[in-house]
Amino acid sequence: MHQLRLLQKCHGAYRRLSSSANTGPLEILGAHHPTDSFTNVGPSILSKIPLRLHTQPGHPLSTLRSIIESHFPTYSHLSSFSPLVTPFKNFDELSFPKDHPGRSPTDSYYINKNLMLRTHTSAHEVDVFGRGEDKWLLTADVYRRDEIDASHYPVFHQMEGARLFSADKASMKELEEDNEYLERVLEKSNIIIEDIPHISPSNPVQETHDPVHAELVAKNLKLSLNSLILRLFGGAASNAEPLRVRWIEAYFPFTSPSFEVEVFFRGKWLEILGCGVVIQSTLDTASMFYSCSSFFLSTGFYTLYIDVKNKIGWAFGLGLERIAMILYSIPDIRLFWSTDERFLSQFKPGDITTTFKAYSKFPSCFKDVSFWNAVAAPLHENDFCDLVRDVAGDLVEDVKMIDSFVHPKTNRSSTCYRINYRSMDRSLSNEEVNELQKVVVARLIDEFRVEIR
Structure with missing residues (x-):
């Protein structure tokens, strides 16, 4: 409980207005929101909402954001959208299937049935397109319930x-010219691109799109991102060793054709981003619901329409932490949340050539917990990880399931998890870890009705 109180004291980002879990409203960013049976967001997550690391000067995520924005100087640069969105906006507006696993409370954070923490920046696509933005970059914190290890964090x-x-015809002619210019620039650069067809039977053009237009747009997407990747990773390429990039067919609910991009960096192929040609229904929705502003004049009621239905476009999404970990050789994603000057002082605004130097490696302390699951509701791994985060926050380095079996006679399922407690900034005492582990076990019994073995 000491760790929970510390989170509250340090950040002051949340406050339960009722002592009973999920019965009173949550205060988030100055507003009160009711809770219900869907509510699954705890103090360790709520404490992160006001921090907005991507806007903090000198922070490596902010530096990376600024460099990418400078590569697209004519684009609108957006970073102030609230993380609270409706499930409709997060999923339905982007053509997510009704049975998509991301909708589940085991995968996403819900404030209540009708409000959640966005799981991706695409939740704001319709808003931005609908207000007439044709070229834009949007940076934001996003939230997903996930495993605990060195490369996963519930907020990124x-x-x-x-x-x-x-x-x-005129716009497509300009697009052709833009593509030709980008091709000339890349041909003179120290980069090798392993490309694939812009459109194929397994990565099809949308029925509502002219195949010629879709081909030009997909090509422009690739050329634009190859140029960005060269900007980010090209500094490590030498005359003898050019930067290598490869394109791979992918599937996303909100683009078609869709692609993933990998970079060969420091001896490994690393996935960098996902992208594609925007699903036309997204633009249709933007026109239908968000492309008008209404106002009264003395002569009556007027509506202004911004037409995005007759446009075609591309979109991409990348994770700042993933790229920053690669560029700076940062080994643990928790470090981005550190306020230790030994971490922050290593990075300078505008510089992506720094190699992170570890300043400490404090000892770890393993604790196992084994239990019989409740018969009616087996415990999901994401629920277990989220409980551990709520109790111990960033004092947990990773959580691993080390055993799972079903009893042959009783048919009861048993699970054993190993929790690795390790601070990035100090040594943890065994007594302190034991207290945290006691809280984990107590909450497992109370909230999930498990039987400790």
């Missing part, structure tokens, strides 16, 4: 970029 930062084109 994404940047989304998009560009729209009018689907007419």
